[in-house]
Amino acid sequence: MADNALILNGTMVADRIKEELTSRVEALKAKGIVPCLATILVGDDPSSATYVRMKGNACERLGIESRRIHLGAGTTTEELIAVIEQLNGDEDVHGILLQHPVPHHIDERAAFEAIAIGKDVDGVTMLGFAQNAFGQADYPxxxxxxxxxxxxxxxxxxxxxxxxxxxxxxxxxxxxxxxxxxxxxxxxxxxxxxxxxxxxxxxxxxxxxxxxxxxxxxxxxxxxxxxxxxxxxxxxxxxxxxxxxxxxxxxxxxxxxxxxxPVTIATLLKHTVDAAERRVFQP
Amino acid sequence: MADNALILNGTMVADRIKEELTSRVEALKAKGIVPCLATILVGDDPSSATYVRMKGNACERLGIESRRIHLGAGTTTEELIAVIEQLNGDEDVHGILLQHPVPHHIDERAAFEAIAIGKDVDGVTMLGFAQNAFGQADYPxxxxxxxxxxxxxxxxxxxxxxxxxxxxxxxxxxxxxxxxxxxxxxxxxxxxxxxxxxxxxxxxxxxxxxxxxxxxxxxxxxxxxxxxxxxxxxxxxxxxxxxxxxxxxxxxxxxxxxxxxPVTIATLLKHTVDAAERRVFQP
CATH class of the missing domain: 3.40.50.720 (NAD(P)-binding Rossmann-like Domain)
Incomplete structure (x- = not known):
């Protein structure tokens, strides 16, 4: 087997996923719906900022709206949860991604749990975890x-x-x-x-x-x-x-x-489109 | 090691757990609270009937009230969920145990999910599963x-x-x-x-x-x-x-x-007493 290993090409797998999404995004737009992912970055960690930017840019390249929320490093758990709850109630937002890690003083678990299960496209809530454990998750x-x-x-x-x-x-x-x-x-x-x-x-x-x-x-x-x-x-x-x-x-x-x-990011986009479709077709 | 294995005595472990519960049950009763476990049996499976009876009897021996609900084999998912919701709302009931398996025509998962997390003393809900997976369950x-x-x-x-x-x-x-x-x-x-x-x-x-x-x-x-x-x-x-x-x-x-x-049953009793204490001391 020496030096003959198949290189598993994540970029190609991601491209296949995104290809299939393009027509689905168009179909949604024809119904007046723009799929929208809200990303929340707390603080100024450069790696986290890079990850969030990559995700936002990937959305936009596919015609998915990227709502980018950047909160200061001093944000409290309560303030973060209030932002999440506002996004939960915002009909134009289909998915919510809280970039982790958040600053240490924030109760990350409490913040994750504040995300409505129908918008938990990154699969971070406990309920999403359990649904996945039982093979029933919309968004693992x-x-x-x-x-x-x-x-x-x-x-x-x-x-x-x-x-x-x-x-x-x-x-x-x-x-x-x-x-x-x-x-x-x-x-x-x-x-x-x-x-x-x-x-x-x-x-x-x-x-x-x-x-x-x-x-x-x-x-x-x-x-x-x-x-x-x-x-x-x-x-x-x-x-x-x-x-x-x-x-x-x-x-x-x-x-x-x-x-x-790249497949992780493509999966996030797919989940966002899935969530938008669920809103339209199973209101 | 031949034939020298230590026999792990479950009856003894269970007795230790129950011993420790006795004084806690008394303390609750002194405050006018009788810990109460509601058990739900659906249908006439003899093993299930035996298990439920054992659990109910174990409650009573410890001074825990056993509310035994026996529903007919023809009970629908909706009817079962209605019973569970009534128990969720009943302040005198601290724990709810739905004996499984339920008859095949019932959506067991939906019934489990109907149990309020604060009364899920058998740890069957998805949220309970996830809390346990994260090491944070009140009732694994x-x-x-x-x-x-x-x-x-x-x-x-x-x-x-x-x-x-x-x-x-x-x-x-x-x-x-x-x-x-x-x-x-x-x-x-x-x-x-x-x-x-x-x-x-x-x-x-x-x-x-x-x-x-x-x-x-x-x-x-x-x-x-x-x-x-x-x-x-x-x-x-x-x-x-x-x-x-x-x-x-x-x-x-x-x-x-x-x-x-026997340790499984003692654990169920312990969770029921835990739940009653939570109601009293963290209302």
Missing amino acids: SCTPAAIMAILDHYDLPIEGKHAVVVGRSPILGKPVSLMLLNRNATVTVCHSKTEGLAELVRQGDIVVAAVGKPAFIQGDWIKEGAVVLDAGYNKGNIGDVDYEACLAKASAVTPVPAGVG | SCTPAAIMAILDHYDLPIEGKHAVVVGRSPILGKPVSLMLLNRNATVTVCHSKTEGLAELVRQGDIVVAAVGKPAFIQGDWIKEGAVVLDAGYNKGNIGDVDYEACLAKASAVTPVPAGVG
């Missing part, structure tokens, strides 16, 4: 959904495979584990307290890296022929996987950049 | 909570251990996996589509059997020294684990009966 968290979309785009089998997920965050490790489980993978969830991590990762037919540490997953941890999905995005465009070393072992791997990232 | 599902209580009662270490859960139901396999994960175990979830099940179970430092098949987990699947928790309860008082064979390998094991079952 975007990065986990992107990982599944990449597997499906390339017809990579999931059922009966052993998936090893490294990371257990509420918006990535946990939901992607449950999505893989619901698709009949056997799932192992590893994290910072895991003992014998290399041996466990080596069992994975599918490996999902969601650690947030650059090049943390080593090439010799990867089983020959495994499918590797790298959801990490660290400074200097480095993923959570030692990409070059991994290429020599894996059968398929997502690069960073142009892997999971 | 009773059987998963019972498994954790047994581990804790016997001071069996969880952090860094590899837990293998066989089963992925919404009220058992999934929530117990998330609880073990939140306690820093590395968790593998197996199920009917898992390939190489024996080899995977053999990795478990902690094995949770939640399959619903009598004596399904074989003794030679158990790693020497593993802790085995059997949440199964099949006809003829047989668990999901081949108990005798398992005794020879495990360091500790729950019997059936008198293992997880």
Whole structure:
């Protein structure tokens, strides 16, 4: 398999998703509806600002309205929740994205929970999490959904495979584990307290890296022929996987950049269009 | 370790929980509050009738009021939900347990979701599931909570251990996996589509059997020294684990009966008392 790994082209997967959205956005506009995503950025973290800008720009390129709300670093939880509630009640807004992390003094969970479930296009509410865990979510968290979309785009089998997920965050490790489980993978969830991590990762037919540490997953941890999905995005465009070393072992791997990232954004756009359609067709 | 396994005495763990509840029930009664669990049985399934009766009787032995509602097999989803909503609004009822499974024509999920989160002492709602997944549930599902209580009662270490859960139901396999994960175990979830099940179970430092098949987990699947928790309860008082064979390998094991079952019921009582106290002390 050495150096023959299939590069899973996230940009291409994202383009396919966006292509399909174009006609749906036009159909909505013909009915007088402009799909609209409200993004909320709190404070001045440069990475967060970049992510929000990328999402807003991606909306606009597709004809989706981007309502960009930038709140000061001193915003209180109550003030943030008031903004979210206003957006909940605004009929012209179909999706709400609160960029995380928010500043430490804010109760992030309370803010997430304030988002109406019908506008929770990023799948951050508890109810959205549970719906996803039960295979019933309208809007699963975007990065986990992107990982599944990449597997499906390339017809990579999931059922009966052993998936090893490294990371257990509420918006990535946990939901992607449950999505893989619901698709009949056997799932192992590893994290910072895991003992014998290399041996466990080596069992994975599918490996999902969601650690947030650059090049943390080593090439010799990867089983020959495994499918590797790298959801990490660290400074200097480095993923959570030692990409070059991994290429020599894996059968398929997502690069960073142009892997999971663009599909995550495309998924967010798709959810926003889905939400707008639900408003029109199931009022 | 042969034949030296510690028998994890669920009856004793349950008695400890109930002992601690006695004085709390008395304190509530001194304030004029009688903790009350409403149980709803739909139809005439004899096992379900037995379970509900056991729960009701356990309440009464502890001085908790047992409001027993028995609905006919022909009850519709709407009728069931109406009953639940009445109980939600009844200030004298602190906990609501809908015995499952309900008859097939009823939308069980819709009925579960009708239970107010503050009275969901059996942890069956989606919101309750998510709160538990995030380590924030007032009332995690009773059987998963019972498994954790047994581990804790016997001071069996969880952090860094590899837990293998066989089963992925919404009220058992999934929530117990998330609880073990939140306690820093590395968790593998197996199920009917898992390939190489024996080899995977053999990795478990902690094995949770939640399959619903009598004596399904074989003794030679158990790693020497593993802790085995059997949440199964099949006809003829047989668990999901081949108990005798398992005794020879495990360091500790729950019997059936008198293992997880009584702790599950004690946990339900505890949640009901918790709910009554919340009503009094955090009105």
